Amino acid sequence: AWIIEPKRFNAGICRGDCPNPLSRLFYPTNHAMLLSDKPSANEPFSLILLYKSIIDSV
16 A cells, blocks of 8 residues: 555654754753653654555545
8 A cells, every 4th residue: 555645744753863952052941941851741643644555446
């Protein structure tokens, strides 16, 4: 099957060396640093895919 839509998808992952957004290089605000200590729950969400099967049905 071929996936037709969406053309792009951001999985929210980083491979290799990923920069820390709270490093001094990015000049983080005090607010951002305080929020970084809060635990965050990443809730999965559904993704609708439009695909074409072997028999050309969509």
